[in-house]
Amino acid sequence: MFGLENIWSIGFVALSGFIAITFGILLASWLLKWPRGEEKVSELSDTIYEGAMTFLNSEYKPLAGFVVIITIILILTPIPNQAAYAFIIGAVFSALAGNIGMRIATKSNSRAAVAAKDEISKGLKIGFSSGGVMGMMVVGLALIGITIIWNFYPDPGIIVGFGFGASSIALFARVGGGIYTKSADMGADLVGKVEEKIPEDDPRNPAVIADNVGDNVGDVAGMGADLFESYAGSIISAITIGFAGVSGAIQLTSTEAVLYPLLLAAFGIFASIIAMAFVKPGKGSEIGDLHNVLNKGVFGSAIIMIIFAFFITRMFIGILNPFYAFLSGLAAGIAIGLASEYFTESRFRPTKSIAEASQTGSATNIISGFSIGLSSTLIPVISVCIAIGLSYHFAGLYGIPIAAVGMLSTLGMTLATDTYGPVNDNAAGIAEMGEMGDEVRERAEKLDAVGNTTAAIGKGFAIGSAALTAVALFSAYTKSVGLSSLDIVGPDGYLIIIGLFLGGLLTFIFSALTMSAVGKGASAMVKEVRRQFKELPGILKGETTPEYEKCIEISTNSGLKNMILPGGIAVAVPILVGLWNPQVLGGLLAGSIVTGLLLAITLANSGGAWDNAKKYIEEGHLGGKGSEAHAAAVTGDTVGDPFKDTSGPALNILIKLMSMVSLLFVPLFL
Template sequence: MNFTFWAPLAGVVALFFAFYLANRINSVSAGNKTMEEIAHAIHEGAMAFLFREYKTLVVFVAALAAVIFVAGIMTHGAESLQPETAVAFVIGAICSVLAGYIGMNVATKANVRTANAAQESANKALGIAFSGGAVMGMSVVGLGLVGLGIVTFLFDNPNVVNGFALGASSIALFGRVGGGIYTKAADVGADLVGKVEAGIPEDDPRNPAVIADNVGDNVGDVAGMGADLFESYVGSIIAGMALAVSLGLGRNGIILPLLIAAAGILASIIGTFFVKTDEGANAAKALSMGTLVASILSVIATYFLTTNLLPATGKVTGMGVFIATVAGLIAGVSIGKITEYYTSGDFNPVKEIAKASQTGTATNIIAGIAIGMVSTAAPVIVTVIAILIAFKFAGLYGIALAAVGMLSTTGMVVAVDAYGPIADNAGGIAEMSHLDPKVRKITDALDAVGNTTAAIGKGFAIGSAALTALALFSAYTTAAGITNIDLLNPAVVAGLFIGGMLPYLFSAMTMQAVGRAAFDMIEEVRRQFKTIPGLMEGKAKPDYANCVRISTGAALREMILPGLLAVIAPIFVGLMPGLGKEALGGLLAGALVSGFLLAIMMANAGGAWDNAKKYIEAGNYGGKGSQAHAAAVSGDTVGDPFKDTSGPSINILIKLMTIVSLVFAPLFM
């Protein structure tokens, strides 16, 4: 039986399901005129940023495509780089752009409908917010498999398909960095001046940065996050396909990652129907039920696929690959639960940070950094166990399939993650529209769950990045003809140190970018409070548009240099006399280890700081307006670029450098 078209067909099914959900959301009432006006401002700001960002990226994509095309001509006949790779690169970039556009377009329409639905019931609000997130999830997996299917059909050369992953990774990095800078500049300005200095509530319409803050939730946590997991998703599949070619596993071994992903799409669609709850029940349990159902169905489908497509005996067996794949899936779920423990207000780590806030900002920050550092231990152990099990039962191919297994239910994972920003926006719209306080209470409850699901999503993305990068690293060493990474070779050690340094340099660049952008935002918010008569009394409207302009300009300006670093560094080391392909192998290994740890630390510390603030706002340790609350707001402000800019961008950095190395491997021979 020819299974080649099953994967893109599953992608088409996902896109049709996304279209169905989008139509269902649009059919729901958006509420009164004030709500519609606020939602329109958020939608317009988000889409305007996205269009300007993509216009900027067109130049980058065109330039890098030209470089790949010319390099492909120069090395024509080489196994890994051909001119057609440039076409695959452009298709990958386009699919990533489309996923971000579709997801954010629907998310910025679902937010106001979630707020309006909360006037009727919490369950109806949950349904709309989750459906909005599911559109993003289904767009990611649908366009991923459709795009891969197109590239595979056009070229039927797994080495050319590597370009698709490079296109996805390039857009993802700029999307994550640009979106992260935008959202955190607005968030920091809104919190420090509005909540701390002016003493007004969160999402108060008097705050000039409030619209930019709500726009930022979408460009950072919906479009940026979607591009991130789109890149992980296709990267893991392509790594599996590339290793199947190098290990001589035949046609079935090559298409197996695609089919596991296709089964995961169907499992995720079924799982969405289990996300429902009775009025007053826990939304977290409803979301967990959908994820659990999708995971179980994905495991069952994977068993049938692996045992039927691969031999029962030999070096790589069907059962061995099944065990490796399930090890990856279990690792992904485990990392999510570990992340939940360290970032949820229901557990001790967050409560410890809240307690430390009683003695000021310094102790809050010390506690947050310590929690972030200690939170790296368990995910590393889980990842190491998954790697060892996968390698024992299926070798390098098993490691790649462990990453595919972890990401097989990406449709559901993204849906649960993207639900959070929609619920957050709904709360902001309810506050700005002066709806009944019970509406804000419902949206805050949904948002609190969303904060935890967002933290889990980041942990999941980082864990999957480690396995995906390791699989791509194995594919690179094979393509470059490297049999081992010798730590007694000075060039390898030099590369190892450079690679270990790069995530720190990258993080410094992105955090400094947030700092510069936030400074401009803070000055603007202060200016408006001082110069607009009647603003604090609610008798005048702030200039929201100017704050949106500041965030947009800063994000587009500041995202370029960090993005170029990820592309230039591996090519420079690979071509540099005295370094070369072995040193590049060391660079990738160093970046993988230090980047994985740093990303987990920053993401979890940021999430814990955020929920420590919310724990105090719930009435603990003096509640809102207390000294502990002021310290927690400052800690959360430090954590914002940790968890929403630098941390989640690092996992794209390590994958992008690896896929750049894989694509350009012939140049380093």
């Protein structure tokens, strides 16, 4: 058995993070050498880039204020000052990961469109490689940040500060970006597609540029910060629980228990890099063929990681119990991903049934889609339950966060397939606006349809790992405040029950606030688009250029204004409840995990299924574009927009952020 106390272990972990960033830089350099297209195409790409950066820079101003306020609070409380420094690093690194990913995505969209004009497989390669940059930056920055902080301050109470910073930025980025993108998307669809019967991404639609910008600020920058937080949170939860040593099913020293998840994450980087070589598009051009190409990379990285994890555990731990915990999490992640694919991909029955229901109107479309989302919770929840049971059996409480690390160990690869979607969605828009021809548009739409499914799979991984991580952090919290159990039938049981109800309520109120914000933004967008069509009749004739900037301004203001309250609630409520009674906070965390997991899966998968049901009809089925079924499917898709891209993804951040806040502020509660 090798001693993990050796400094080379921590050095290797840090080095793997730098290798990931270096690989991402090389990949970006390769991407930027591809042709951008003719003048009109490259100008459209530049406009989207500038709009995305304008929003992101505007978003950073209130976020910077939030970081300053929280830092001051942390310094003035009994919490160690080093936790405040870790909080700043976590916030900065999270924002940086999303920022870099979005810059490359907005530089790659026109290149993906031009590549698709040559061959559809080349368009896939560009989109996937752009996602690879994001994946490598996320895992590299997260590992470097955690390693540096732990090297100087080996204290769980301090490293949780890093997770709190990452979670805070992720929540605001997801909520703000989600409100922006869905306000624009819904406004563009409801007026352009439904009322005026013009194609998607038609340059005559005033909201079209805001819609394409939104794909990046919500599904790239927001998602990057989201999965940065998920990845870092899983590792931090393992470190927090393992630091006290692991006994029971296995015996590990503090050093072994801390470095084991870091080593797994480090080798996960190499598994992802190797598996990226498997993504070699063939001659097949159907959606199933294209999706199988990406699946080769996802499953290839999982197989490679299983081999790595086996030898790491055998050599450095000596017994395989932690490996079995790791394997249970990885298997659960794959099961959740496959379930998401089944319930959201247009090749399978659930999404086709939604499309068929569209033939009888919007109401039946919405009922069918929501029921599919509710049904889709079965496999993910059972998978999470099995992972929790097996990981606890093999490695005790420590096994649960190790399962979460297993689920996200190949994030470099899975995030590459996830970010692929927004890039090719933009490519489809640029192909339409740039008048690149029907063939290019058709190819880009197929690539986009694959992206909807990969995005749903990515959300499934994030939601599943969030449940495991939140359970681990919740357990760490109960130990920190001396709660040996949550006894609902004991003398103080009523306090636990109150907390359970409050936690369940919070996820619904949070979802209501974010959906309401999208609705308000979309309403303002609809009014603006209608105004322009009415006051500038030359727009629909192609004689007048729409006032795109006004729509961008509406989305920006809506996103920034409405992200404050949901984000503030997520941070303030756990602190206030904990100051009142730590037992109630324990119940609140437990209630939020259960309802948050179920609600997040329902919203993410129903939204994804609605979107692909619309695309299934647009491919020519059931009457195709312009039919009554298509109009009903567009309505369903607009309902699903805030489900899958705003409220659903933000819920997985919410349940971890509240656990992070609770654990960090324990000194105040005691």
